[in-house]
Amino acid sequence: MKILVCISNVPDTTTKIKFAEGNTSIDTTGIQWVINPWDELSLTRALELKDDAANGIKSVTVAHVGPAGAEPTIRKALAIGADDAVRVNAEPLDAYFTAAQIAEVVKKEQFDLIFCGIESSDFNGSTVGGMLAEFLGTPSVSAVSGIKFENGQPVLTREIDGGKETVTVPAPLVVIVQKGIAKEPRIAAMRGIMMARTKPVKVFEPVAVEPLTQVLEFEKPAPRAACKFIDAENPRQLIELLQNEAKVI
Amino acid sequence: MSVLVYTENWDGKFKKLSYELVSYAAGVAKMTGTSVTAVSIGRVDEPELRKLGDYGASKIVSLTNDNLVNLDSQAYASAIAEVAGKEGSKVIVIANNNTGKAVAPRLSVRLKAGVGSGVSKLPVNLSPFTVYKRTYSGNAFAHLVIKSDVKILTLSQNSFDLVPASNTATIENLSVNIDGSLVKTTVTNVEKQTGKMLLTDADIVVSGGRGMKSPDNWSPLVELADLLGGATACSRPVSDEGWRPHGEHTGQTGKIIAPNLYVAVGISGATQHLAGISSSKYIVAINTDKDAPIFEAAQYGIVGDAIKVLPKLVEAVKELKK
Ligand SMILES: Cc1cc2nc3c(=O)[nH]c(=O)nc-3n(C[C@H](O)[C@H](O)[C@H](O)COP(=O)(O)OP(=O)(O)OC[C@H]3O[C@@H](n4cnc5c(N)ncnc54)[C@H](O)[C@@H]3O)c2cc1C
Ligand SMILES: Nc1ncnc2c1ncn2[C@@H]1O[C@H](COP(=O)(O)O)[C@@H](O)[C@H]1O
Secondary structure, eight states, rough: EEEEEOOEEEOOTOOOOOOOTTTEEEOOOOOOEEEEEEEEHHHHHHHHHHHGGGOOEEEEEEEESGGGHHHHHHHHHHHHHHHHHEEESSSSOOHHHHHHHHHHHHHHHHHSSSEEEETTTTOOOOOOHHHHHHTTOOOEEEEEEEEETTTTEEEEEEEEEEEEEEEEEOOEEEEEEOOSSSEEEEEEEOOHHHHHHTOOEEEOOOOOOOOSSEEEEEEOOOOOOEEEEEEEETTTHHHHHHTTTTTTO | OEEEOOOOTTTOOOOHHHHHHHHHHHHHHHHHHHOOOEEEEEEHHHHHHHHHGTTTSSEEEEEOOOOSSOOOOHHHHHHHHHHHHHTOOSEEEEEEHHHHHHHHHHHHHHTTTTEEEESOOOSSTTTEEEEEEEGGGGGGEEEEOSSSSSEEEEEETSSOOOOOOOOEEEEEEEEOOOOOOOOOOOEEEEEEEESSOOOGGOOEEEEGGGGGGGGGGGGHHHHHHHHHHHHHOOOHHHHTTTTSSSSBBBBBTSOOOSSSSSEEOOOOHHHHHHHHTTOOOEEEESSSSSSOOOHHHSSEEEEEEEHHHHHHHHHHHHHHOO
């Protein structure tokens, strides 16, 4: 069984977001780029599954759609333990475009299990994984918080409103992960970092796909009114404000 | 040409989210000069279906099919796509919840329809069709143009006010063809919490962070939430430590919520935490550190020790209720 983990390259989650070029793109000065948190966790889980020989996982590959500038993030995934990587050499124009590119990668290289995150922390689309599955015509399971193997078949836990379900779906399959999939992201060890340098990164040229959406401009959220402070000795005043001023209780 | 809205039900009942979706769809229909068709999947009785009319649906398509019992993203997408085709819908509205996230992207590829996900306002422009969308985990918003003929919008929960209408909706029972052999999802076990208010549904949320010091200090926080008719939540380290259940963790890697009132107790207000709660209408912070970043996000604040302040708040709410 071969696993593919789709990774998105995003600004570190503590970045103060600023925009450039008339608010049409993000100002990249000083940004630390990282693997999208969900993708880091799905990579971790994929590697854990591979560590258990009983699961019969041959390899864990990472895929990224992005220009050469994303190489450090791909190398980081290799350092954490992925066996190899594929980069589609194109600016990810929108989710539809990105998913279509990954679908081509899957068709060429054949994977049984494909992990995507539930959401990228930059675009917050929650769409690439499901789109990819539809392009491939394979099943997808969303909001997956756990995966293990039983009798060579993946058994998934997915979150539903107020609970969870155990589901089985035969591979090939797109697994869209969320909280719970792995505890802590695996960290690259020195040896991993050394080895990552020589691991193969295939570069594919993109196929022609017309994106369906386009960002016109970005805008910062409206600033909130300054905080009104209430004396700690008199919290009753807070309750009164919530009732009479905010009218929320 | 109608605006199509997928209204999920929970054991045959709709909830506020369903009406938010219909209200939103009605807003889009008004802008585009058309009407709203709601599609419901699974057994829902007629009086319940009619309630969708109270928020502006003029037609309700009810699908029941043995292959549409458990959520299977392919089967659901194909059923909704079929209704969208019959209706000639140009705009499809779906919730930005677990079900919506499973279905909307598949529908997008099937119909070649661009997705505006996580919208909370009506489209800002019809030509070009432009939506206002959350990006960078709440640190920015994008004006996103959807260029395709058919558009899919996924609505954030608790972000759009209900708009009562008085439509007498017509109900159509439709049977769709779903090839059972194509349904690949088998559900082998379900664990459901019952009786507890869901965090994502709550209008009021009281949430505790590491400043609560110990899991043993939670009872006044829970009592406050109960008295206010709300739900409880927590920051990530609190759930990581096992002080509170994982389902309560809010933030970028937890639940993203937008209640009317979010009370953050002993929470510093890290950006990753704010990413999950910044759409709340009002934020109250209780923290010993007057410089904690949470006060920048909050409208009301108390600088003080949570352990002392919480019981006083409980008393004040009790008195108010008298
Ligand atoms: C990739 C990534 C994703 C993350 N995702 C999330 C997420 O989804 N959600 C999340 O919450 N965090 C997330 N985090 C962690 C986040 O960065 C913070 O570490 C976390 O939110 C801090 O939790 P806290 O506010 O409870 O604790 P702390 O930061 O330790 O803050 C405790 C606060 O309590 C106050 N305090 C202390 N004693 C008292 C008292 N007696 N009374 C009142 N106040 C008191 C202190 O002044 C302080 O402000 C993420 C981090 C990373 C790197
Ligand atoms: N440029 C990209 N390259 C590879 N995978 C991506 C890319 N963008 C998004 N993904 C995957 O899709 C998931 C969801 O992203 P999104 O639909 O943007 O919220 C991410 O967690 C990644 O697994």
